[in-house]
Amino acid sequence: MKKYLFFFICSAFLLSCNENEGPTVCGVENPVEDLAWLKQEIETAGVPSSSEYSYLMQATYQGKTVFFFGFCNPLWHWALIIRDCEGNRIAGEISIFDLSDQKVIWKPADSVCTFD
Known part of the structure; x- marks a missing residue:
């Protein structure tokens, strides 16, 4: 009987996990597609004259998710x-070193930027 109870509990845990659930950022699963202001900024950043040098980063600043564009043209x-998540500019003396958990969330298909 104990074996069946153990099997039942393990099965319940395994079946309760949903593979489609992902971490949310700013209340959405995919900020690049789901945040209208960010999607519009990405379209603007994709202007052919400089798109291969641009990329979009997501980071944490003072415990909140933030976004910024970077450019790799030397x-x-x-x-x-x-x-911030609503597209409001965060004012102040902020350095790239003040941002934690930085990760690239978008770059154009023809990007020449490399990240290590």
Whole structure:
């Protein structure tokens, strides 16, 4: 009887897991597709004259999810503009080193940027 109870409990745990559930960011599963303002920014970043040098990063700043575009062209100088989940610009003296959990969430198909 104990073997059956153990088997039943293990089965319940295994069946209760949903493979489709993923971590949510800003209340959505895919911020690149599901946040309208971010999707529009990505379309703008895909302008052919410089798209191969652009990428979008997601990070954490003061415990909140933020987004920023980066550029890997060594001849360009660019300003760090950080936006929150609603697309609002976060003001202040913020350095790239103030951001944790940085990861690339979008780059164009013709990207020349490499990440290690």
